[in-house]
Amino acid sequence: MVEEPIIRLVNVSKNYDGTEALKDINLCIRKNEFLTLLGPSGCGKTTTLRIIAGFERPDSGAVFFEGKDITNLPPYKRKVNTVFQRYALFPHMNVAENIAFGLKIKKLDKKTIERKVAEVLELVNLKGFEKRSVDSLSGGQQQRVAIARALVNEPEVLLLDEPLGALDLKLRKSMQIELKRIQKMLGITFVYVTHDQEEALTMSDTIVVMKDGTIQQIGTPEMIYNEPKNAFVADFIGESNIIPGRMLKDNLVYFAGHEFECVDSGFERNEEVDVVIRPEDIKLVPVGEGMLQGEVESVTFKGVHYEMIVRSEGINWMIHSTLMEPVGSRIGLRILPHDIHIMKKAAVK
Amino acid sequence: MKKTWYAYPYLVWMTIFIVVPLFLLLFYTFTATTEEGIRFTLQHIKRVCEPIYLMVLLRSILLALICTVVCLLIGYPVALILANKEYSQNKVLALLFVIPMWINFLVRTYAWMSLLGKNGLIDMVMDFLRLPPVQLLYTDHAVVLGMVYNFLPFMVLPIYSVLAKMDKSIIEAAEDLGADYITVLKRIIIPLSLPGVISGITMVFMPAVTTFIISRLLGGGQYILIGNLIEQQFIVVGDWNFGSAISFVLTVIILISMGIMRKYDREYEGGAIW
Numbered sequence: 001m002v003e004e005p006i007i008r009l010v011n012v013s014k015n016y017d018g019t020e021a022l023k024d025i026n027l028c029i030r031k032n033e034f035l036t037l038l039g040p041s042g043c044g045k046t047t048t049l050r051i052i053a054g055f056e057r058p059d060s061g062a063v064f065f066e067g068k069d070i071t072n073l074p075p076y077k078r079k080v081n082t083v084f085q086r087y088a089l090f091p092h093m094n095v096a097e098n099i100a101f102g103l104k105i106k107k108l109d110k111k112t113i114e115r116k117v118a119e120v121l122e123l124v125n126l127k128g129f130e131k132r133s134v135d136s137l138s139g140g141q142q143q144r145v146a147i148a149r150a151l152v153n154e155p156e157v158l159l160l161d162e163p164l165g166a167l168d169l170k171l172r173k174s175m176q177i178e179l180k181r182i183q184k185m186l187g188i189t190f191v192y193v194t195h196d197q198e199e200a201l202t203m204s205d206t207i208v209v210m211k212d213g214t215i216q217q218i219g220t221p222e223m224i225y226n227e228p229k230n231a232f233v234a235d236f237i238g239e240s241n242i243i244p245g246r247m248l249k250d251n252l253v254y255f256a257g258h259e260f261e262c263v264d265s266g267f268e269r270n271e272e273v274d275v276v277i278r279p280e281d282i283k284l285v286p287v288g289e290g291m292l293q294g295e296v297e298s299v300t301f302k303g304v305h306y307e308m309i310v311r312s313e314g315i316n317w318m319i320h321s322t323l324m325e326p327v328g329s330r331i332g333l334r335i336l337p338h339d340i341h342i343m344k345k346a347a348v349k
Numbered sequence: 350m351k352k353t354w355y356a357y358p359y360l361v362w363m364t365i366f367i368v369v370p371l372f373l374l375l376f377y378t379f380t381a382t383t384e385e386g387i388r389f390t391l392q393h394i395k396r397v398c399e400p401i402y403l404m405v406l407l408r409s410i411l412l413a414l415i416c417t418v419v420c421l422l423i424g425y426p427v428a429l430i431l432a433n434k435e436y437s438q439n440k441v442l443a444l445l446f447v448i449p450m451w452i453n454f455l456v457r458t459y460a461w462m463s464l465l466g467k468n469g470l471i472d473m474v475m476d477f478l479r480l481p482p483v484q485l486l487y488t489d490h491a492v493v494l495g496m497v498y499n500f501l502p503f504m505v506l507p508i509y510s511v512l513a514k515m516d517k518s519i520i521e522a523a524e525d526l527g528a529d530y531i532t533v534l535k536r537i538i539i540p541l542s543l544p545g546v547i548s549g550i551t552m553v554f555m556p557a558v559t560t561f562i563i564s565r566l567l568g569g570g571q572y573i574l575i576g577n578l579i580e581q582q583f584i585v586v587g588d589w590n591f592g593s594a595i596s597f598v599l600t601v602i603i604l605i606s607m608g609i610m611r612k613y614d615r616e617y618e619g620g621a622i623w
Contacts, residue, residue, distance in 0.1 A: 091541070
């Protein structure tokens, strides 16, 4: 690797009361990237963040910051700042005092503090809110204050623990765009924890998908979506049809009672595999034209598309299409070779 | 909400045992019985303002203040430790703290008498170490010790309840922003726990300023605090008017100090236990 990563986790493990929260995590975070830790609750993403922040010590393994071992450094000596899930603003201070907290500890002079507070408030679109009490702010405004309080210290890395989790959908969308804007403008590294796959896809440069304390896949949003490494990732990132299948030979897979051409190779002959097909990759065709045929069992209107469940070969296929077929009608299904993703079976189900 | 009659027994209780006695207290304070009958007078209040009684009052307030300060100095760290997850996981500490409270107040005070008294445990240890015996019992120190020992939980519990409810992530946020433990304590934990501290101060100061059992047992027969004075007037001397007047003055002082505390408390709205 040419560039030294800003944060490196090496073989990090953590137990809570005998349950493994993290199992042997290895992770490199590059400078200036927007990295998202994505996974269902309990997958260890928040623990990972808390280890980087210094609130938790790993049971084994080490954390490096710009090449230096910081595993045992207390949080107040680390050059990272955190935006907490429930904001964690200081209730006995007003907005300006909250933001100035870190600067006062660094013993900056009053003029500088005032200037920096005003600057960062402008950055998060809260100009003129200095004297407001934090209780009087809405959730979105409190979140901006929390972000400003962290950013004002000019951290090398900003850690965000599901910062938008408590906001409504519309506010969340606009905050996503705003966060991304701030990250690009300031050019600092963001490590972002979320369980919302859409949020992760929208904002990230790199996504780390986690499950049960292990990393499932690391990659760009496109890579994760288009080339999921296993059935879990495929299922978690967007919706998928996951069907058990068997690899007959390179580029030929058997599932749902038929042989399909595909573009995957490198499996053993007759290896049991998971076949993943995105709901939008199944085309509806007249009966007889597709490989499969079935009966429409249900139709749900989703706004942009219809979600249809089609029963065929004993499998319920989820299909997204802008065209609607009425319930009960018989239709054909066509799947193109490059839309068939073959995954190795997960060792443990 | 409609079933307000559930509260009637309580109202009756309150009336009989709180409102009526308070009016009796007022009545006795401002009346004197002469041959012509009962008449209004301020003579009892004037008598309370005589130097000898004022000295007793001042001394009581001073001792109660010392007791409150000592309780705060001991109680705050204890509450911090009890509220800390790592320590409170083993319940031994909390139990050690709570178990003495299950024993009767009088018994505990008598226990201190036998510890501090002549040929008591401390005396014996001093003797064993060939040190000269010290007079412990029947001193100011013994009275303050007894008060602190008995009233400490009233300081610890309200502070503990505020600390235990405090959002842990606020403390983490402060650490994250560069504050070491001392700074976190100074800037975050102590300011946010002030409502508990104020409750604690009120709950220690009030019983401490009116105590008469502790001062009689640990202070000796000659030892007079305001509580002893009141008790004496009612039980020994039988001068209910003067006894009421002292109680009245004391009540006014307590009400004023509570008012000041409340005002303070309101500036930091918080989860004090009352």
